[in-house]
Amino acid sequence: MSDTVLLAHGSGGIKTQQLIQDYFFKLFDNPILNEATDSAVLDRPKGKICLTTDNFVVQPQDFPGGDIGKLAVCGTINDLAVSGAKPQYLSVGFILEEGLLLSDLMRYVKSMANTAKSAGVRIVTGDTKVVQRNNCDHLYINTTGIGTIQSEQEHISSGRKIKSGDAILINGYIGDHGMAIFSTRFPKQVSTKLLSDCNCLNELIGDLLAKKCKINFMRDPTRGGVAGVLNELSTQLNLGINILEDQLPVRPEVSGLCEILGFDPLYLANEGKVLLICPKEESEKILNIWRKHPLGKNARQIGHISNEHKGLVVMQTCYGGKRLIDPMISDPLPRIC
Amino acid sequence: MCLSIPGKILSIKDQMATIDISGSQYQAGTHLVENAKVGDLVLIHSGFIIQMLTPEEAEETREILREILKNDETSKK
Amino acid sequence: MSFFNTYRNPALVKDCLDVIRTEAKKPIKLMEVCGGHTHAIQRYGLPSLLPSNIELLSGPGCPVCVTNRSYIDQAIHLASDTQNIICTYGDLLRVPGSISSLEKVKALGHSVEIVLSPLQCLEMAKQNPDKHIVFLGIGFETTAPATAATILEAEKKKIKNFSVFSAHKTMPAAMKALAGEQPLLNGYICPGHVSSITGARMYSFLPEKHGIACVIAGFEPLDLLECILMLIRQVNSNHPKVQIQYKRAVTINGNKKAQQILEKVFKPVNDYWRGLGRINGSGLAIENRYEEFDTNSRLYLPPYEISEPAGCICGDILKGIQKPNECGLFRSACTPANPIGACMVSNEGACNAYYSYKP
Numbered sequence: 166m167s168d169t170v171l172l173a174h175g176s177g178g179i180k181t182q183q184l185i186q187d188y189f190f191k192l193f194d195n196p197i198l199n200e201a202t203d204s205a206v207l208d209r210p211k212g213k214i215c216l217t218t219d220n221f222v223v224q225p226q227d228f229p230g231g232d233i234g235k236l237a238v239c240g241t242i243n244d245l246a247v248s249g250a251k252p253q254y255l256s257v258g259f260i261l262e263e264g265l266l267l268s269d270l271m272r273y274v275k276s277m278a279n280t281a282k283s284a285g286v287r288i289v290t291g292d293t294k295v296v297q298r299n300n301c302d303h304l305y306i307n308t309t310g311i312g313t314i315q316s317e318q319e320h321i322s323s324g325r326k327i328k329s330g331d332a333i334l335i336n337g338y339i340g341d342h343g344m345a346i347f348s349t350r351f352p353k354q355v356s357t358k359l360l361s362d363c364n365c366l367n368e369l370i371g372d373l374l375a376k377k378c379k380i381n382f383m384r385d386p387t388r389g390g391v392a393g394v395l396n397e398l399s400t401q402l403n404l405g406i407n408i409l410e411d412q413l414p415v416r417p418e419v420s421g422l423c424e425i426l427g428f429d430p431l432y433l434a435n436e437g438k439v440l441l442i443c444p445k446e447e448s449e450k451i452l453n454i455w456r457k458h459p460l461g462k463n464a465r466q467i468g469h470i471s472n473e474h475k476g477l478v479v480m481q482t483c484y485g486g487k488r489l490i491d492p493m494i495s496d497p498l499p500r501i502c
Numbered sequence: 503m504c505l506s507i508p509g510k511i512l513s514i515k516d517q518m519a520t521i522d523i524s525g526s527q528y529q530a531g532t533h534l535v536e537n538a539k540v541g542d543l544v545l546i547h548s549g550f551i552i553q554m555l556t557p558e559e560a561e562e563t564r565e566i567l568r569e570i571l572k573n574d575e576t577s578k579k
Numbered sequence: 580m581s582f583f584n585t586y587r588n589p590a591l592v593k594d595c596l597d598v599i600r601t602e603a604k605k606p607i608k609l610m611e612v613c614g615g616h617t618h619a620i621q622r623y624g625l626p627s628l629l630p631s632n633i634e635l636l637s638g639p640g641c642p643v644c645v646t647n648r649s650y651i652d653q654a655i656h657l658a659s660d661t662q663n664i665i666c667t668y669g670d671l672l673r674v675p676g677s678i679s680s681l682e683k684v685k686a687l688g689h690s691v692e693i694v695l696s697p698l699q700c701l702e703m704a705k706q707n708p709d710k711h712i713v714f715l716g717i718g719f720e721t722t723a724p725a726t727a728a729t730i731l732e733a734e735k736k737k738i739k740n741f742s743v744f745s746a747h748k749t750m751p752a753a754m755k756a757l758a759g760e761q762p763l764l765n766g767y768i769c770p771g772h773v774s775s776i777t778g779a780r781m782y783s784f785l786p787e788k789h790g791i792a793c794v795i796a797g798f799e800p801l802d803l804l805e806c807i808l809m810l811i812r813q814v815n816s817n818h819p820k821v822q823i824q825y826k827r828a829v830t831i832n833g834n835k836k837a838q839q840i841l842e843k844v845f846k847p848v849n850d851y852w853r854g855l856g857r858i859n860g861s862g863l864a865i866e867n868r869y870e871e872f873d874t875n876s877r878l879y880l881p882p883y884e885i886s887e888p889a890g891c892i893c894g895d896i897l898k899g900i901q902k903p904n905e906c907g908l909f910r911s912a913c914t915p916a917n918p919i920g921a922c923m924v925s926n927e928g929a930c931n932a933y934y935s936y937k938p
């Protein structure tokens with residue numbers, strides 16, 4: 166095979182077949198996919214299903230702690246998991262730029278396959294298109310996921326059971342992904358050992374569901390960060406949200422770079438974190454379960470739902486002062502003053 | 503950004519210093535200061551070291567702070 | 580040494596606040612003139628902790644806020660020429676000009692690059708020999724030396740396709756102008772990093788001529804509280820002077836080498852401050868000897884008229900005469916997502932800080 170992606174790989178001809186056989190079938194290998202049908206034929210699960218889709222356009226495609234392939238699988242699995250669903254199947258759509266190295270493609274496909282496999286999720290159908298050079302940035306990936314959900318968990322994504330006094334928990338350090346990606350934009354100025362937290366959360370969340378923990382809401386704070394999710398929630402449900410500055414888990418590397426660049430970790434993206442809201446009495450149980458899991462070692466409560474300041478997210482500073490956490494306007498920009 | 507966390511110089515090459523800030527590294531020019539050397543604590547602004555800090559100065563600030571709080575004690579009484 | 584334990588220690592903060600409460604007997608008006616201070620004061624929620632007789636005003640210390648609109652218009656004009664690559668600190672990207680912003684023209688495909696250091700411009704100049712790299716030089720004595728050092732590097736490296744469009748300004752000139760307009764001002768929280776370059780000496784005219792207490796402060800909560808306490812004590816004793824709280828970074832004479840570089844490359848000129856108007860000798864223009872690195876002499880810039888957006892009271896806010904919530908546009912027409920005046924754009928602008936941190 167040639168060593169770069171050619172327009173012919175998307176033409177539907179022999180090169181397309183080769184790509185499908187040598188890359189996708191070989192690595193994503195499972196009986197449903199191997200049927201090579203136009204549509205994947207799936208068993209109908211008991212109860213309801215959840216369906217979610219996401220596009221992945223990350224720049225750079227290889228970043229500290231992961232790559233676009235891993236991200237594309239984790240992202241969609243996490244969207245299902247935080248809805249309270251058990252992720253089952255994924256579809257994958259590739260848009261490849263002519264000239265992309267096949268060895269790079271192979272690496273991303275491998276990383277997708279490995280991530281899906283260890284999360285116990287099957288990639289059952291897909292599509293590939295190739296666009297001319299400069300019409301896309303190496304490659305874009307779309308993944309769509311199907312999961313099954315029990316009726317007791319259906320309220321989780323809407324948050325309609327949230328009430329005043331509920332605890333707000335997170336499973337670990339915030340801002341790692343956003344900062345790891347950002348530091349690659351200024352390779353000569355900034356260097357850090359920080360890794361993206363990119364990981365599948367279905368096992369961490371599955372543990373809670375298996376132990377019948379009461380959960381009122383979950384969401385993954387990706388773009389827009391923790392501040393983004395909490396603001397969305399407070400506006401949609403007219404909730405007062407209180408967070409405690411001294412409880413926010415932030416790595417020193419992240420806070421140091423935040424100081425240089427003028428960023429706030431609350432607005433940085435995460436790819437392996439879940440914000441969870443539960444009745445106050447349930448928080449210890451959940452934290453104890455989480456702390457036994459590698460992705461939840463640094464779990465803690467960062468705030469609670471309040472009766473006051475409805476519709477606003479307010480942070481209590483370490484000194485008892487208060488400040489408003491408003492939603493992010495657009496991606497944070499590095500500042501000098 | 504008015505960064506007030508001091509950085510520590512890890513190495514210097516061609517007037518550019520690699521500076522450690524809480525475990526991440528940052529490149530800054532030494533053009534604006536005299537005799538910057540490895541191990542020094544520095545303040546950085548817009549890609550340059552703008553001032554050298556000495557540990558004694560940091561220590562001194564803590565002293566002043568203690569003094570003030572002592573004053574408080576007396577003024578409270 | 581654990582930095583945070585020293586300067587962010589909640590127990591010490593509480594102690595400091597207690598002393599402030601006991602010692603602040605009469606109403607005191609203080610102004611911070613550094614955007615970094617404005618931001619830190621809001622970030623740590625200090626106004627909600629201080630006794631009500633201490634009033635903190637935000638002065639003109641955010642470089643973005645005092646940069647006049649026509650500068651942005653001219654920068655946009657430069658960006659629209661495909662020969663140029665505009666390099667800027669992130670601060671300036673969203674500042675509204677009279678019809679557009681750098682962010683919007685970037686989206687249209689013009690070359691606008693964010694840099695963390697002006698030295699990045701020189702690399703860019705080498706990599707793009709057929710383009711002209713324009714650096715938007717904004718900021719006070721803290722950032723201007725970085726620009727100056729970069730111009731000297733460019734000269735040394737014989738880089739021909741690089742110039743600086745300078746809107747650099749000097750802080751003491753503005754503090755002097757403000758002191759005249761603010762008869763009720765008791766004290767200045769003097770800028771930390773500006774002073775680390777200039778030294779404490781340059782403020783001496785303020786207590787001497789205007790009777791204003793001056794303390795140079797750092798950016799940590801304890802730095803600021805200690806500074807406020809020092810100012811209260813000066814006011815109580817009726818003996819205004821210049822004191823340094825931020826001893827770990829500021830000396831009487833400042834950073835001599837940086838001052839020399841600054842003087843070599845720049846010369847003072849009369850400059851227009853958004854909201855404050857024209858202040859004599861407050862701007863930094865590039866010396867004739869370095870005119871090959873001066874965008875003004877290298878490239879054509881269209882003439883402009885100075886105008887302010889209707890209804891915006893940024894000027895009065897910068898002077899400490901009004902507070903952001905007294906502006907009719909605040910929080911209604913003017914928000915961080917849709918800023919009308921410059922004070923709303925930068926995180927360190929008085930209106931933005933007020934909007935973000937006031938629950």
Ligand code: SF4
Binds near residue numbers: 909
């Ligand atoms: S709120 Fe907006 S319009 Fe009003 S003074 Fe501030 S920046 Fe100007």
